[in-house]
Amino acid sequence: MPDRKTVVLAALLFLIAIAASAQTTDGPPPRAGDTVAWYTVRSGDTLIGITTHYLGSPSLWMENLRLNPQIHDTRHLKPGSRIRVVVARQLPKRNALVDRVARRVDAKPDPEPWATAHEGDLLKENDGLRTYEQSSADLKFDDGSHLTMTENSLLFLKEIRPAQRRPASETIEIIDGQIDLTSRPKKKAAAELHVLIGATSISHNATGNRPVATRSRKASGEKAQVMVYGGSSVVASAGKSVNVGAGMGTEVEQGKAPRPPQKLLPAPALVEPMAEPAAEATLRAGFAWKSVPDAASYTIEIFRDAGATQLVERATGLHETSWRPSALPYGDLYWRATAVNKTGLDGFPAKLVHFRSAAGLTGTVAEDRGARGNIDGAPPLAAVRLIAWRDDGNGIPDDDDVRASETRTDASGRFTFNGLAPAVYWIAADSLTIAPSNGFNAAAASESVWAEQTFGSAGAQCAGESGGEAVTRTNAGPCVGGRWAAQSDDPRKLSTSKHVVRVDTSDPAISTTVSFGFSFNVVDNDDDVEETTAGRSSQGSLRQFIRNANAVAGPNAMRFLPASAPSNGRWTIRCATPLPAVADRGTTLDGVAWMASDPGRPRTVATQQVPDLEVDVSGQEDALTLAAETTISSIALQSEGTAIRATAAMNARKLNVRSTAPAGVAAIVVDGRGSSIDQSAVDGGGRATAIVIESHAANVRISNTAVIHAANGIVIRAGSSDNSLLRDRFDDISGTAILFDPGAARPARNRISEAEFVSVGTLAGSTGKSSSAKAGACAYDDEAANRGIATPILFGTYERVPAGLGSLNGKACPGTTIEIYAESPGNRTTARFVKTVEPDSDGTFRVLDVIASARMLVNLTDKQGNTSMFYASEPPQAANGK
Numbered sequence: 001m002p003d004r005k006t007v008v009l010a011a012l013l014f015l016i017a018i019a020a021s022a023q024t025t026d027g028p029p030p031r032a033g034d035t036v037a038w039y040t041v042r043s044g045d046t047l048i049g050i051t052t053h054y055l056g057s058p059s060l061w062m063e064n065l066r067l068n069p070q071i072h073d074t075r076h077l078k079p080g081s082r083i084r085v086v087v088a089r090q091l092p093k094r095n096a097l098v099d100r101v102a103r104r105v106d107a108k109p110d111p112e113p114w115a116t117a118h119e120g121d122l123l124k125e126n127d128g129l130r131t132y133e134q135s136s137a138d139l140k141f142d143d144g145s146h147l148t149m150t151e152n153s154l155l156f157l158k159e160i161r162p163a164q165r166r167p168a169s170e171t172i173e174i175i176d177g178q179i180d181l182t183s184r185p186k187k188k189a190a191a192e193l194h195v196l197i198g199a200t201s202i203s204h205n206a207t208g209n210r211p212v213a214t215r216s217r218k219a220s221g222e223k224a225q226v227m228v229y230g231g232s233s234v235v236a237s238a239g240k241s242v243n244v245g246a247g248m249g250t251e252v253e254q255g256k257a258p259r260p261p262q263k264l265l266p267a268p269a270l271v272e273p274m275a276e277p278a279a280e281a282t283l284r285a286g287f288a289w290k291s292v293p294d295a296a297s298y299t300i301e302i303f304r305d306a307g308a309t310q311l312v313e314r315a316t317g318l319h320e321t322s323w324r325p326s327a328l329p330y331g332d333l334y335w336r337a338t339a340v341n342k343t344g345l346d347g348f349p350a351k352l353v354h355f356r357s358a359a360g361l362t363g364t365v366a367e368d369r370g371a372r373g374n375i376d377g378a379p380p381l382a383a384v385r386l387i388a389w390r391d392d393g394n395g396i397p398d399d400d401d402v403r404a405s406e407t408r409t410d411a412s413g414r415f416t417f418n419g420l421a422p423a424v425y426w427i428a429a430d431s432l433t434i435a436p437s438n439g440f441n442a443a444a445a446s447e448s449v450w451a452e453q454t455f456g457s458a459g460a461q462c463a464g465e466s467g468g469e470a471v472t473r474t475n476a477g478p479c480v481g482g483r484w485a486a487q488s489d490d491p492r493k494l495s496t497s498k499h500v501v502r503v504d505t506s507d508p509a510i511s512t513t514v515s516f517g518f519s520f521n522v523v524d525n526d527d528d529v530e531e532t533t534a535g536r537s538s539q540g541s542l543r544q545f546i547r548n549a550n551a552v553a554g555p556n557a558m559r560f561l562p563a564s565a566p567s568n569g570r571w572t573i574r575c576a577t578p579l580p581a582v583a584d585r586g587t588t589l590d591g592v593a594w595m596a597s598d599p600g601r602p603r604t605v606a607t608q609q610v611p612d613l614e615v616d617v618s619g620q621e622d623a624l625t626l627a628a629e630t631t632i633s634s635i636a637l638q639s640e641g642t643a644i645r646a647t648a649a650m651n652a653r654k655l656n657v658r659s660t661a662p663a664g665v666a667a668i669v670v671d672g673r674g675s676s677i678d679q680s681a682v683d684g685g686g687r688a689t690a691i692v693i694e695s696h697a698a699n700v701r702i703s704n705t706a707v708i709h710a711a712n713g714i715v716i717r718a719g720s721s722d723n724s725l726l727r728d729r730f731d732d733i734s735g736t737a738i739l740f741d742p743g744a745a746r747p748a749r750n751r752i753s754e755a756e757f758v759s760v761g762t763l764a765g766s767t768g769k770s771s772s773a774k775a776g777a778c779a780y781d782d783e784a785a786n787r788g789i790a791t792p793i794l795f796g797t798y799e800r801v802p803a804g805l806g807s808l809n810g811k812a813c814p815g816t817t818i819e820i821y822a823e824s825p826g827n828r829t830t831a832r833f834v835k836t837v838e839p840d841s842d843g844t845f846r847v848l849d850v851i852a853s854a855r856m857l858v859n860l861t862d863k864q865g866n867t868s869m870f871y872a873s874e875p876p877q878a879a880n881g882k
Contacts (some may be wrong), residue, residue, distance in 0.1 A: 012305030026068055032877070035088035041081045047074035053796070054087045096139045096147075096157055096170075102310035103135035119468040123157055130154040131177065133482065136303075136311030141170055145183040145191055145206070148309050149822045150301075153177020153497060158196065170223050171196065178217035180308075182230075197224035200252045204480045219344055222254040227264055227346050247346040265339040265347030268292050269323075273335075273355040283608040286324030292347065295339035299346065316340075318387045320626060330422055358419040361503055365409050365429060367437045368454045371559035372767040373478030373523040373599040375455050378435035378517065380413025385430040389494045395425040397461065397502075399495045408433075418565035422506040427499035429453075429516045431539065435521055436552040441584060444551035445535055451548075452524060453482040454542040454561070454599070455517025459502040462561040463524075472502065476515060480596040481540055484561030485524040488539035518741050520548040524561045524596065526573045542573055542615065546580045546587075555586030557631075560613055562603065563596045569604070570613040570636070579617065581625035585648075591635035611656055613634045617643070620661060626672070641665060647696075648672040658683035663711055676701040684710025686734075695719040695745065703727055711735045713760070716750055716785075718743030722865065724751045734762040740785035742768035747785050748863040753819060759828040763857065763870045775871055776843070787865040792818050792839075794847070794873035808847040808873060812839045812860050820847055821857040822872070831857050852854040 002596035029043035030036040039050060041314040047068075051061040065071060067084040077083070082554065098107065098121040107117035108128035117238035118130060131137050131153045139147040145718055149155065157374045159171035170177065171194040176456030183191050183206035186281070193204040193502030195216045202224075206212040215276035219225050220228060226235050227249040234241050235250055244250050248261040273287040304310035312333060313325050334354050347800050363386070366378035385408050389401040403427065409415045417427075434451045456462060456477040461470040465483040470483040482489070482498040490496035501514045537543035542558075549556035562571050571593065582589075591613030593603040604612055611634045617623035625630070629649040636642045642665055643657045644650070649672040656678065659667035659856040667682050671694035682690040682705065690710040693700050695717045707713040712735040737760040740747055746768065757763055771788030773779035782789025792812035812818055817838060821831040839845040850856055856876065861867040 028069070029088065031063065031089075033089060034063075034086045036636070039085045039087075041077040041079055041083060043079045045076065045077050045079075047071065050083075050085055054085060055089060060086060060089070083776040093379075095124050096141055097122060098129070098137065099140045099308040099716075100136075100138035100145065100305070100307075102137070102304065104132040105135055105137045106130050106132075107183060110844040114824075117634075125157055126161055128154065128156045134311065134313060136309065138307070138309035138343055141191075145170060145181065145193060147172065147182075148180040148523050150178050150180070151311060151314055154177065155179060159194075162881060163390040170194065172745075173197075174216060174218050175856070176218055179212055179511070180213075180215050181515045182211065182213045184211035197252075199255055200224040200258070201237065203234045203236070204231060206231060206425055215346060215644075215690055219251075224252040224254075225345055226250050226252075229348060243856065247348075255440075262341075262343070262345065263344060265292050265295055265341050267348040267350040268298065268337040268339050270337060270350050270353050274353060275665075284747075286782045287323055288322040289350070291321050292339035293882060294341060295347070296342045296344075298470075299338045299340060301338070302328065303334055303351075303352070306332070306334055306338070306354070308352060324438040330357055331549045331594060333357050334562060346733055356419075358421065360416065360418045360420065361425075361427070361505055361512035361514060362414065362416050363427065363457070363501075363516070364413045365415070365434075365518065366413050366455075367451070367514045368517040368519045369437075369521065370482075370557070371519040371561060373452050373454050373480065375517040375518070377826075380409070380435055381518065382409055382411045382413070382824070383433065383435065384409045384413075384415070384516075385415075385433040385491070386415050386492075387419060387428045387430065388417050389428065390421070391426060391502075394618065396600075397423070397428075397494050397497070397500050399493055401426060401494050403452060403494075420505055422502050424502065425499045426493060426494060427503055427514045427520075428491060429499040430497075431499055431518065432491065433519055436548075438553045440551055441553050443556040443846035445857075446551075448535040448823075449520060450488075450536050450539050450544050450553045451518035451520045452480075452522045453499045453516060454478060454480050454519045454522055455845045456482075456499075457501055457513065459514070460516075461500045461502070461682040467617075477601055479517075480522065480561045480599070481524045481563040483598075485540055486527055507721070513723070519559070520552050520558045520870065521556050522559055522561055523546065524563045526564070526571050527564070528575045530571055542578055542589075544801070546582055546589075546710050550580065550582075550583045550589040554567050556584065557588035558590050559599070560591055560593050561596045566593075566604070570610065570612055570614050572616060575615065575617040575623070577619065578621045579624045581627045582630045583627050585628040587628065589635060590630040590631075590633050590635075592633070600618055609655060614638070614656075617669075620665075620685050621780075622669075629672075630790065639667070640667055643667050643850040645669045646672045646675055650675040650677075655680040655682070655727050656686060657681070657749070659688045660685040661688040663687045664689075666690065666715070667710070668692070668701075669694060670700055671783070674700070675681070675699045677705050679704045681708065683708050683712075684712075686732075687711055689713075689715055690733075691715070691718045693723055698722050701726065705729070706721045706731060707737070708732055712739045715739045715741055716747050719747065721748045721750065723749075725753070725755065726751070729758070730760050731758040733757075734759075736762040736765045738764040740764075740766040740768065742766060742785045746783070750786055750789055750867060751861055751865045752867040753861065754833045756833060757829055757831045758819075759826065759830055761828055763831065764859075764870070771869070776811040778843070780866075786868065789860070789866045789868045791860060791868040792860050792869060793869040794843075794856060794858060805849045808850055808856060810839075810845050810847060810858065811843045812841050812845060812858075813862070814839050814841050816860040816862050818845060818858055818860045821859075822850070823857055 022755040048061045049060045054057045083282045105117040106114045108114045110126040122610045135151045154175040156173045161407040191206045204212040214228040215226040228244045232545040235258045237252045238257045242258045244261045250258050252258045300315045302313040315421045320568040334352040337347045337349045365381045365384045390404045392400045406492040431582040457476045460473045460479045461483045462479035463485045487496035524540040529538045591611045592613035595601045597786045612635040616638045622642045623639035626646040631651045633653040638658045643663045665690040668691045684690040689712045690707040700723040703864040706729045706802045708731040713733045715731045766785045771784040773781045773790035775791045776793035777790050779790040794810040820834040822829040837845050857870045859870050
């Protein structure tokens with residue numbers, strides 16, 4: 001029997017051998033880079049807890065289970081048992097993924113030079129990333145951390161440490177600009193985020209249940225700014241540190257300790273565009289938000305994505321609560337606003353709002369009061385309706401185009417179309433909705449006015465200079481009459497809309513603007529058709545200008561800009577009915593033609609006898625009544641009755657008036673005080689009187705005017721005084737050239753000077769009592785016209801000289817002015833003004849160098865302006881009888 005001790009020893013050696021065998025038994029091999037060791041299980045151990053103890057993360061517990069296939073319950077390990085565990089792992093170096101880039105972003109893979117960054121690029125330690133203006137970039141780390149760089153930022157990745165026994169860690173150095181950091185690790189995981197700005201360090205510790213959201217910025221003056229929106233951060237500088245909690249921020253000057261944390265401002269409430277539930281917001285006039293108390297400025301950011309990683313536009317330092325970008329790309333976008341406090345710290349950004357940016361265009365409508373083809377500094381026109389028509393592809397504004405939108409101008413004359421699909425559009429202005437910027441006269445109806453186009457922006461359809469096909473402006477400038485000067489606007493259809501501008505909104509980088517200029521004072525055609533619109537005449541016509549002038553407050557001066565070629569050297573307007581009476585003071589009717597393509601240049605060289613504009617009015621009614629102070633010039637006016645009846649002051653110049661009225665009718669009737677006619681021609685048609693100065697008129701001046709082909713030339717009615725007839729020419733007057741018709745109220749102080757008479761019946765006369773004052777005396781007869789002032793008298797002898805000239809002696813009242821006229825032979829009287837003489841103190845005067853065969857005519861004017869009738873001498877006889 002074997003020895004007992006020997007048996008026990010053998011058994012012990014057997015167990016040791018078994019144990020040794022167990023230790024060397026081949027199991028699943030470890031992963032490359034893993035260090036595996038034996039671990040003796042203690043009471044309460046779990047496989048997850050053991051894994052976390054050695055590796056700092058529970059994520060590898062499945063790897064430890066693989067190494068121990070005998071374990072069936074990872075939460076109830078047998079105390080004292082030995083298991084294989086990974087006690088160390090050599091992890092691969094971590095990378096940062098360039099997840100998104102917007103516009104221009106560069107990357108610098110160390111040690112390579114800077115190059116364009118692309119989505120999907122991997123950055124490692126010591127690599128750099130930079131953004132440019134209106135650009136952004138988004139980085140992602142495998143621990144769940146997320147970094148967004150705004151525009152004009154530069155950073156370097158200083159350290160990207162993998163997690164093992166300690167949390168994952170990233171260190172980023174900001175060289176310039178700002179970054180937004182967010183970290184939300186997986187459950188029970190942790191991450192350390194470190195940011196360096198110069199000598200300032202910012203540390204953020206994030207866990208699965210305590211995420212971090214911060215913004216760090218290198219501000220002006222080398223300052224570091226830190227804003228914490230979630231979690232907490234530790235900011236350290238100059239040996240000092242502060243804890244910055246959520247909703248707080250701090251600022252650090254270079255080399256100094258951090259300032260005490262201060263509360264961040266709340267997020268602004270967004271107003272426009274603001275998406276309503278189940279609705280889509282569309283960008284209209286711009287962005288608007290509500291003010292935040294204590295805000296020094298605001299920042300607006302627009303992104304392509306809901307994650308705010310693809311920056312489209314960023315505006316800082318805004319002091320108002322609204323903002324309009326110059327241009328935005330079309331499509332779905334997101335925006336937010338942030339309030340900034342006085343120290344420059346950003347408050348909480350507003351929640352991103354989705355909106356759609358569609359093609360938009362803006363424009364203005366202004367009043368070109370002077371019809372100069374320019375709207376620089378012009379007053380705006382409010383409430384003007386504009387219609388956008390989308391072109392069907394043929395490039396012609398016709399009825400196949402689609403009506404896309406409608407809007408009106410605001411008080412500043414601006415209008416905006418929003419939500420248009422990118423396309424070619426025709427923008428039509430409804431001229432029937434235009435009201436004058438000056439407002440209306442009392443009792444004037446807005447339906448009576450009609451403005452005409454004078455200016456258009458690039459793309460405007462404008463009538464040609466000779467009235468041909470419309471041309472398209474390549475740049476802004478004069479656009480008289482819109483598409484057709486001779487046709488009125490009908491905005492109900494595009495094919496009949498007169499005021500149209502072509503715009504192309506397909507390129508969002510091109511800012512699209514439209515401008516119109518309209519004037520109530522332009523006449524651009526010779527049409528005289530009454531429109532179906534009540535109270536209006538043909539747009540751009542003379543008749544409509546008078547309607548405009550009567551309704552629009554303030555002085556209104558006509559400007560003739562014909563957009564058609566003349567006929568026989570002039571433009572003729574043929575009116576079947578009398579023109580409207582001019583009823584507003586300060587109106588000017590001017591027929592000088594100016595270039596429609598260049599309204600600052602005259603179109604022709606007009607003369608006194610041939611004005612550019614002729615107006616021919618049918619019927620024997622008064623063709624034109626001036627019931628308010630009016631200036632009228634450079635117009636030829638023909639009528640079958642009285643051409644002009646001025647019941648208020650008329651200032652006429654360079655007129656050519658002709659009437660074919662019967663006897664007893666006057667071509668021009670002046671019944672307004674202070675009227676004047678200068679450098680004109682008035683034709684009575686052989687039967688009518690040329691000009692009548694009525695009883696209510698006074699201080700009328702008719703000068704340098706031809707009075708021709710009339711029964712009587714100028715008739716001065718009873719009571720009309722203080723008038724002046726200066727340097728006028730009377731030609732082919734069958735009756736009296738200057739006739740006083742005194743009635744019960746004798747005219748007085750009417751001056752006649754330097755006239756010329758050609759084939760007239762009588763130079764001057766009166767229908768009333770002849771003066772009884774003795775010729776040559778200082779005498780008056782107040783029962784006669786012009787106080788019946790006595791005429792001069794001529795007498796004396798003729799002395800023959802070699803030239804056939806002689807002299808006459810005369811006598812007149814001292815202190816008067818005597819005018820000498822020489823008569824020419826003929827069936828009627830023809831006389832021309834020769835000279836003026838002053839009588840001596842005894843009243844005598846002498847006329848030298850008279851023609852031997854001529855009869856001389858004289859009159860005189862006293863200091864009060866009374867001019868006498870004419871005295872005619874007999875042909876002088878030679879004193880020696882030869």
